[in-house]
Amino acid sequence: xxxxRSIALVSMLGFGYAFLYLxxxxxxxxxxxxxxxxxxxxxxxxxxxxxxxxxxxxxxAAWLSLRVAAxxxxxxxxxxxxxxxxxxxxxxxxxxxxxxxxxMMPLIVPEVLIGLSLLLLFVVLGNxxxxxxxxxxxxxxxxxxxxxAAYATVVIRARLSxxxxxxxxxxxxxxxxxxxxxRRVTLPLLMPAIAAGWLLSFTLSLDDVVVASxxxxxxxxxxxxxxxxxxRLGVSPQINALATLIVAFVSCLILAATLMARRRxx
Amino acid sequence: xxxxxxxxxxxxxxxxxxxxxxxxxxxxxxxxxxxxISLVESRFGVPPYEPLFAWSKGLxxxxxxxxxxxxTLLTDPxxxxxxxxxxxxxxxxxxxxxxxxxxxxxxxxxxxxEWRFGLLMMIILPFWTSFLIRVYAWMELLNANGLINAxxxxxxxxxxxxxxxxxxxxxxxxxVYSYLPFMVLPIYAVLERMDWTLLEAAQDLGxxxxxxxRRVTLPLSLPGIIxxxxxxxxxxxxxxxxxxxxxxxxxxxxGHVLWTEFFNNHDWPLASALAVSLLVLVLTPAAxxxxxxxxxxxxx
Numbered sequence: 243x244x245x246x247r248s249i250a251l252v253s254m255l256g257f258g259y260a261f262l263y264l265x266x267x268x269x270x271x272x273x274x275x276x277x278x279x280x281x282x283x284x285x286x287x288x289x290x291x292x293x294x295x296x297x298x299x300x301x302x303a304a305w306l307s308l309r310v311a312a313x314x315x316x317x318x319x320x321x322x323x324x325x326x327x328x329x330x331x332x333x334x335x336x337x338x339x340x341x342x343x344x345x346m347m348p349l350i351v352p353e354v355l356i357g358l359s360l361l362l363l364f365v366v367l368g369n370x371x372x373x374x375x376x377x378x379x380x381x382x383x384x385x386x387x388x389x390x391a392a393y394a395t396v397v398i399r400a401r402l403s404x405x406x407x408x409x410x411x412x413x414x415x416x417x418x419x420x421x422x423x424x425r426r427v428t429l430p431l432l433m434p435a436i437a438a439g440w441l442l443s444f445t446l447s448l449d450d451v452v453v454a455s456x457x458x459x460x461x462x463x464x465x466x467x468x469x470x471x472x473x474r475l476g477v478s479p480q481i482n483a484l485a486t487l488i489v490a491f492v493s494c495l496i497l498a499a500t501l502m503a504r505r506r507x508x
Numbered sequence: 509x510x511x512x513x514x515x516x517x518x519x520x521x522x523x524x525x526x527x528x529x530x531x532x533x534x535x536x537x538x539x540x541x542x543x544x545i546s547l548v549e550s551r552f553g554v555p556p557y558e559p560l561f562a563w564s565k566g567l568x569x570x571x572x573x574x575x576x577x578x579x580t581l582l583t584d585p586x587x588x589x590x591x592x593x594x595x596x597x598x599x600x601x602x603x604x605x606x607x608x609x610x611x612x613x614x615x616x617x618x619x620x621x622e623w624r625f626g627l628l629m630m631i632i633l634p635f636w637t638s639f640l641i642r643v644y645a646w647m648e649l650l651n652a653n654g655l656i657n658a659x660x661x662x663x664x665x666x667x668x669x670x671x672x673x674x675x676x677x678x679x680x681x682x683x684v685y686s687y688l689p690f691m692v693l694p695i696y697a698v699l700e701r702m703d704w705t706l707l708e709a710a711q712d713l714g715x716x717x718x719x720x721x722r723r724v725t726l727p728l729s730l731p732g733i734i735x736x737x738x739x740x741x742x743x744x745x746x747x748x749x750x751x752x753x754x755x756x757x758x759x760x761x762x763g764h765v766l767w768t769e770f771f772n773n774h775d776w777p778l779a780s781a782l783a784v785s786l787l788v789l790v791l792t793p794a795a796x797x798x799x800x801x802x803x804x805x806x807x808x
Contacts, residue, residue, distance in 0.1 A: 247717070248699075251618065254611035255627075261608070262688065265645035268655060272648070279653070321530055330525045332520055344531045347539075349792040352746020354763045355783045357682050358770060359538035362780070366541055388534040419517040449638045452748050461509055466640055473640070473753065477648045485641040496636045500629065 264491060273482035275365045290483035300468060308466040310379060311447035314386035318443035319436050321387065322394025328357065329395070349396070363458060364497040377459030382489060385457045386450060390443030399441060402433030420504045430477030434503060441499055538789075546780035547573040557776050577781035587782075590760040595789075597676065597761060598744035602684035602691075602737045608684065609691035609736060611728075616692075618701035628696065635689040643682055643753050650678055650754070674756030681752040687743065689735035698732035698804065699725075723777075731804045737798040746786050762786050 248328040276287035294300060325345050348356055362375055364381050374381055405428065451466040458467065465488075471479060548558040549572075561569035581587045617626045634642065649656050650672040659670040672678060702725070710720040748763035755761070762782060770779040 251611060251615040253616040255608075258608060258612040259609070259630060261685065262631070264644045265649055265685070266634070266637070266642065268647060269641070269645045273556055321526070323531075324523045327523050332524060341531075344535050345527075346549050347535050350790055350797075352743070352763055352786055352790065354746055354748050354766045355542070355786055358766070358779060358783050359542045360534070362541045362545060362776070363534070369555065374551070384534070388530070391530070412510070421521050424519065438624060445636055449640060451640055452767075463621040464577050465636075469640060469644075470749075473647065477644070477651060481644065484639070485644060488641060489637050492637050493633065504625075 273486040317438040317445035318390030321391035323421040325395040327400035353452040357453040386447040394439030395408040397439040408442035456489035602740040613695035626721040678754035694735040695732040
């Protein structure tokens with residue numbers, strides 16, 4: 243590669259990373275701005291972080307979001323594992339192609355459609371069988387689990403396709419029952435992928451506005467719903483502080499997970 | 509042995525049973541309900557739609573289905589414009605994303621092997637951080653008193669602030685920014701596997717660097733380009749948050765129109781008809797994406 247071309251490439255790369263990171267970096271810097279005007283810098287302070295601690299509505303919403311994300315990610319990981327097995331190992335004889343399309347559906351379908359369709363499901367179920375009795379944390383959790391499961395399936399299935407089936411055969415020859423083989427051989431080997439699927443579903447749930455807005459009921463507002471309705475009214479320094487905390491939290495989570503996965507595979 | 513066989517059958521039954529029940533209840537049934545409600549008329553009441561079958565007269569239920577909602581979508585200029593501008597904005601945004609992402613993917617693929625992991629991580633990390641916050645960051649920058657306007661005024665480029673927020677430009681920017689990783693990754697994946705000696709061979713045979721790129725690198729990276737274009741185009745088509753926060757009231761996109769019909773006008777049947785149309789629009793590019801990825805998998 244000639245010198246001039248590599249300079250052009252490096253500057254394109256630099257431009258790209260600046261484009262990706264500058265908006266977030268500016269938001270973080272201005273979250274420490276004391277001024278009420280978002281764009282006029284007065285002096286550095288933690289004023290808006292202090293204001294966050296007094297905002298009970300935000301704190302309640304954050305706590306609800308964490309609970310919903312943890313439960314729905316766990317459901318997603320379990321369902322994702324089952325679906326990955328169904329697709330990769332069992333290959334149901336009925337509608338093999340259609341089965342796969344159904345599993346992958348939430349990956350390509352627009353969020354507004356997922357939200358609307360699940361809401362209508364809950365409405366119809368509520369009117370016919372009386373369950374769920376009301377919409378709120380429970381319906382958001384189920385909705386998040388259902389699209390999270392699709393993402394978890396992709397991650398877990400990729401790992402499952404790399405596992406050597408002869409390991410299962412070896413375990414069977416040595417006298418392990420299928421359940422014991424699954425629990426002692428396959429599951430431990432799949433664990434990193436299941437953890438990655440859990441983490442992916444967890445962050446997707448923590449970030450979702452659209453689906454949660456559709457399926458929620460009175461009184462249950464997740465953090466993204468609260469942030470979204472406040473952002474719709476315009477920018478505010480308190481949201482900058484909250485955004486900074488969210489970015490810091492998620493980045494730490496992802497970096498830790500990546501480094502752990504790297505160390506394990508190395 | 510028979511016990512093991514019985515257990516294997518049991519395990520199989522549990523796994524298939526769980527997956528099938530889940531899919532039937534949470535993927536198939538919701539879609540069928542949307543389809544059914546898209547075929548009835550809206551009304552005042554709870555729920556705000558007519559039943560698809562009515563048992564009012566005689567022994568047999570009366571079928572209430574109508575295509576009126578679809579007729580509205582196909583005749584009302586508002587919805588036609590929403591279809592047109594969604595397709596247009598999604599397509600142009602995907603092409604703009606490509607022009608930024610391709611050089612980045614190329615540079616990463618040609619970087620030293622020990623740097624690639626870190627460079628890729630830096631592409632993926634923003635994708636994991638909150639989508640909502642990344643869009644919000646642009647609201648702050650594009651605002652009339654935002655940093656971009658403040659900077660341009662200070663530099664003397666403009667006298668009065670430009671209207672950047674609530675424009676179609678801002679919607680494009682938001683889509684390009686949010687979905688850039690989706691374009692970089694598949695292009696990087698094909699470039700990383702490419703045999704670079706082919707490029708040297710082309711140059712040895714007298715091709716200039718530009719023509720070698722056009723006739724060797726570009727065709728070989730085509731599966732990555734197609735996958736990347738579709739990975740941006742598909743979610744952009746039904747996008748809600750970006751047009752809502754960055755686009756003005758003049759920006760009509762299907763996801764946003766659906767939201768408004770549902771939450772503001774409480775017209776559930778029309779929102780359902782929009783949802784079905786959106787799904788139909790997404791199906792062709794999705795099938796194309798599936799084929800591209802499948803083929804790339806087979807050849808590698």
